[in-house]
Amino acid sequence: MVFSSASFLFYFLPLVLVAYFVSPKSVKNATLLIASLFFYLWGGGRFTGMLLISITVNWLMGLWVDRCGFQGKDTKLRHRGSLKKVALVSAWVFNIGVLGYYKYANFLTEQVNAISPSIFSDWDEIILPIGISFFTFQALSYVIDVAQGITPVQKRWDKFALYVAFFPQLIAGPIVRYRDIANQIERRSHSWAKVSQGMTRFAYGLVKKVVIADSVARVAEATFDPGAPLSFSAAWLGLAAYMVQLYFDFSGYSDMAIGLGRLFGFRFPENFCRPYSAISISDFWRRWHMTLSQWIRDYIYIPLGGSRQGNGATYRNLAIAFLFTGIWHGANWTFILWGIYHGGWIIVERWSGWKRRNLSLTQTVFCRAITLLIVMMGWVIFRSETVGDAVNYYQHLINSGANNAWSMDLQDAWNRQAQLCLMIGGVIALLPGEINLGRYLDWSTSSFATGVKFAIAGVGFPLALLLTISNEFSAFLYFQF
Amino acid sequence: MTTSRRKSSSVLLPKISAKAIALAPGLLCLCLLSYPLLKVVSSSFDANYLEVVEKREPKRFPKRTYFSAWLRKRNYRQLSEFIDDRLPFRGLAIQTKQVLAENILGESRFTAVDMGKNGWLYYRLSYGLEETGDGNLIDGERVEYALNNLQYFLQWQTAQRRKVRVMAVPNKHTIYPEYLSKQARDDLEKSQPGRETLYEKFGESQDKRLIDLWDAHESAKKKSPEKLLYFPEDTHHSSWGSIVLMRSLVQSLSSDLWNPKDIKVHGGYGNWGLDLKHILGYAAFESEQELPLFYLERSGVETERILVGDREFSSLAEAADKGLLGDRDSILSFLQNSDGVPLIPGRTLVIRDSFLEVSQQKSLSQYFQSVDYIHAQSKSLSQEFIHQSAKNYDTIIIAVVERNFLSFLETLPRYLNDGNIQGEKPIFQQINGNFELIGKLGEKTKTKIDNGFLEVTSRKAKPFITLKIPQLNAEKSYKLNLSVESPRLDRVDLYYQSDYQLELLGEKFSPARRISLGLKPGENNISFFLQSAGLRSPWKLQFEGGEGTYKIESIEIFELPD
Structure with missing residues (x-):
């Protein structure tokens, strides 16, 4: 089930809200857990069993790791050396093993088959469980945090299950860490203000996704889809459309998740902070998919040594972290190259000693433009289905002398709605870095904020619902990751 | 005392209202989620929209309801479709979206429909020679291929002597290009060379066997421009356009059969399901331009038998009541007798498309002793049927609209190639x-x-x-x-x-x-x-x-x- 479907908006969400608020306090978590499992069952079918296995194994791992780390009634952390390491390695092996099997086995067998076709000739394609990258990372971070004594162990299976499977963030993030919501699972407050705040944030996200991202999506598809005829202007238009689509789609989804969490009294971490206003690639990664960046930083980059072991080791660690980021996004050479591309730029920035302090306005504008261009070039690899397609796309981006005709599909897609949405999306995406409308709407009580909220509730949200009712289903982009 | 109470209430009131104002947007959004409750008042409208505009049954509740079926995604997909189809005022939402796009955004093109001038709509996928495939603009290679196939068709046609006739029906934009938008004209230009080559070669090959409607349409338009040959909001002929089609067809088969006095004016205006309006999602059926109704009535001719497939009916209304007339797969047959009024003798087969629907078939049948109509996409139109037809019928008319010309030439020779004709050999x-x-x-x-x-x-x-x-x-x-x-x-x-x-x-x-x-x-x-x-x-x-x-x-x- 996706948030922008009629089934979710008009049936699932209202019913869960009613059930939740009429439930006694003691069963509120259980209500949410049952609803979340049903939510996953709707989109994931039989893979719900796999989700339950993952939850249970990680919960047991947490208990095991905890037993290795604590002794008796003493709350001080005690290291039990090798046994704890075994437990932790087991957690890594299990989670990465499951993720690797479902997400990367097809890719690996294809590579082997390319060299020696007989080895996996009978290989049946494995279907990817929805949201596996997100819930696997959440569960793994919990076990690591328990091992490191950062967070207390959760002894109740149902509460841990709610943490992993809570439907707002289950299939496309943000990647919430247990430490962020451990207390909220135990107790949280509810108020009309939170409900209203959550609903407004949800509506804001839905407008971003349904009104803007979906409107420009066809323009991107008409240029990036394999075999689509390209020209210089078409390639640049498609790339701009994809830049807007991806940001509004994914950040819209995160807004919806954060809003839904708020409805039920949770506060999720922010996932985006005006990424296209970044002045460097390192700055971009502090603003784009922030929960993933933080996860990679805390569980990959820092354990590898971070930047504490000299320049060479730092570059190596950065390269590994970004390679991992690329691989996390999908089993394809394009994602691997995309990760390497970003890692490479980060290393270049670090090597050149680039600092972002005390920039003049002109320098800021220049840095933003360069960073945006680098990010956009990266989206070409990210969006292309094969490396060959990406190379072909780059050729058209560069070759201005080529024929500038647009395909019929692109002409169709480039309608007034797409033009308007690309313009609005572009302006919003490129506003000064300090302006963050989502967060601003959360806390501000100014008359401007109230006016914007009324505009969302009175115009944007009904329009998004109208499009949802009358449109065909369109899946969120980040589900594939 | 009184003053302080006043003060506190005046401070309190703005506070309460500010809080209420802050809560209002979110709660308004929440209220909008109760939209399915409108179902109580929308049932008749929704049913009508699905049946008339979308021409389909609402999606059903998942068939499999046992426990393990609910562990599969398929059941939920079906459930989602079931829910989507039952959303109240769904049709109204689709139309509202269309109105917003047209009037606020000034959109002039919607997937398959081009908004022309003066409210005229055009079926965009007919600018090329075919309505399916990647885009609608043909390339030279496909035209070459189609022309290559033409020789097999000609061999077969020649073998049947002169009884096989092709009736080419022009697209609306060919006869009324003046209402096309600039974008549409540009698109048309791109496919122009391919179309011209194909028509020219095909026309040459057919000589007198081609029932060419272009000239007939052009002259009818010139003679009475107020009598529109096509509906402005539909791809098909108006009743006057159908009369022009039938006149050309009858005259090409028998020059002295047509009598202008057979044309009657109904006196009323038609209430049509306009296909291009449907594609745009509108439930409204009345054309903005009311077109007078014409029909044909030959005195002295009586329909003796009507057959739908193997079943005989006394009237078309009776067949319609049984729900058999909308079926593309059945063959509709008319057998006439007359009191001395001449009829086209023998058996005639018309392989038709949507330009010859039931009402036109009935009108046209008055000129034939015996005529069978089969839809070009009917399951019954097998290779065997066509070969049998060559023996069973005295006249065979293949009616094909301009937009289907390319696929016609690509597919028909395959049917006709029974091994006796030297066809291309697959590698x-x-x-x-x-x-x-x-x-x-x-x-x-x-x-x-x-x-x-x-x-x-x-x-x-x-x-x-x-x-x-x-x-x-x-x-x-x-x-x-x-x-x-x-x-x-x-x-x-x-x-x-x-x-x-x-x-x-x-x-x-x-x-x-x-x-x-x-x-x-x-x-x-x-x-x-x-x-x-x-x-x-x-x-x-x-x-x-x-x-x-x-x-x-x-x-x-x-x-x-x-």
Whole structure:
């Protein structure tokens, strides 16, 4: 089930809200857990069993790791050396093993088959469980945090299950860490203000996704889809459309998740902070998919040594972290190259000693433009289905002398709605870095904020619902990751 | 005391209202989620919209309701569709969206429909010569191929002497180009050379066997411009346009049969289901321009028998009551007698399209002693039927609208080629049981040869087969013809290999080298065109609809002319 479907908006969400608020306090978590499992069952079918296995194994791992780390009634952390390491390695092996099997086995067998076709000739394609990258990372971070004594162990299976499977963030993030919501699972407050705040944030996200991202999506598809005829202007238009689509789609989804969490009294971490206003690639990664960046930083980059072991080791660690980021996004050479591309730029920035302090306005504008261009070039690899397609796309981006005709599909897609949405999306995406409308709407009580909220509730949200009712289903982009 | 109470209440009131104002947007959004409650008042409107505009039954609740069925995604997908179809005022939402796009955004093009001048609508996919495929603009290669096929058609036509006639119906934009938008004109220009070549060659080949409606339409338009030949908001003829079509048809078969006095004016105005308005999503049916109704009535001619398939009816109304008239697959037959008024003698077969619907068929039948109408996409129109028709009928008329001309020439020769005519020889052929399967099948895919068909069945996943083909010439282009019976409205993807692409990247079958074509439920004869150089084995045919049985009758690969 996706948030922008009629089934979710008009049936699932209202019913869960009613059930939740009429439930006694003691069963509120259980209500949410049952609803979340049903939510996953709707989109994931039989893979719900796999989700339950993952939850249970990680919960047991947490208990095991905890037993290795604590002794008796003493709350001080005690290291039990090798046994704890075994437990932790087991957690890594299990989670990465499951993720690797479902997400990367097809890719690996294809590579082997390319060299020696007989080895996996009978290989049946494995279907990817929805949201596996997100819930696997959440569960793994919990076990690591328990091992490191950062967070207390959760002894109740149902509460841990709610943490992993809570439907707002289950299939496309943000990647919430247990430490962020451990207390909220135990107790949280509810108020009309939170409900209203959550609903407004949800509506804001839905407008971003349904009104803007979906409107420009066809323009991107008409240029990036394999075999689509390209020209210089078409390639640049498609790339701009994809830049807007991806940001509004994914950040819209995160807004919806954060809003839904708020409805039920949770506060999720922010996932985006005006990424296209970044002045460097390192700055971009502090603003784009922030929960993933933080996860990679805390569980990959820092354990590898971070930047504490000299320049060479730092570059190596950065390269590994970004390679991992690329691989996390999908089993394809394009994602691997995309990760390497970003890692490479980060290393270049670090090597050149680039600092972002005390920039003049002109320098800021220049840095933003360069960073945006680098990010956009990266989206070409990210969006292309094969490396060959990406190379072909780059050729058209560069070759201005080529024929500038647009395909019929692109002409169709480039309608007034797409033009308007690309313009609005572009302006919003490129506003000064300090302006963050989502967060601003959360806390501000100014008359401007109230006016914007009324505009969302009175115009944007009904329009998004109208499009949802009358449109065909369109899946969120980040589900594939 | 009084003053302080006043003070506190005046401070309190703005506070309460500010809080309420802050809460209002979120709560308003929450209230909007109760939208399904409107179902109480929307039922009749919703049912009407689905039935009349979308012309379909609402999706049903999942068939499988036992416990384990609810562990499968399929049931939830069906449940979502069930819910979507029952959303209150869904039709109204679709129309509102359309109105907003047209009036606020000033949109002039919606997928298949172009908004022309003065409220005229055009079916955009008819600018080229065909209405399906990748885009609608044809290329020279396809025209060449179609013309290559033309010779097989001519051989067959000549063998039947002069009784096979082709009636070419012009598209609306050909007769009324003045209302086209600039964008549409630009598109038309792109396909102009291809269209002209094809019409010219076809016209030359047919000589007097072609029932050419272009001149008839042009002169009718010139003579009475106020009598519109097409509906401004539909792809089809108005009743006056149908009269012009029928006049040309009758006159071409018998020059002295047509009598202008047969044309009657109804006196009222038609209430039509306008197809282009439907495509745009509107439930409104009345054309903004009211067109007078004309019909034909020949005195002295009486319809003796009406047959729908094998069933006889005393009137069309009776057949309509049984729900048999909307069926494309049945043959509709009329047998007339007259009290001395001349009729076209013998048996006539009309292979028709939507330009000859039931009312036109009835009117036209008054000029024939015996006439059978079969839809060009009818299941009954098999190769065998056509060959039998050559023996059973005295006159055969093939009516084809301009937009279907290319596919007509691509597919009909195949039907006609019974082995006696020297047709092109496929360079690769897997047909009638000679299937050689190599490599793996799709997950849970099973195949069997049954009665000359290769049945590809899958219970859980998209079924596919891989084909071992010979190395093909790098300098040539190829065409793969596939005859397949599909269980549903579906899509089939052909993945092919090419030296030209970056195979070293390890993508054995990549979407970059995939051609997709639509399948309709039932029999399909489709062609894939491959232009990449250096095509090599293996290829993969994958049915996207998933589970079900696909019956492949034949797979043939042809080399295209240089």
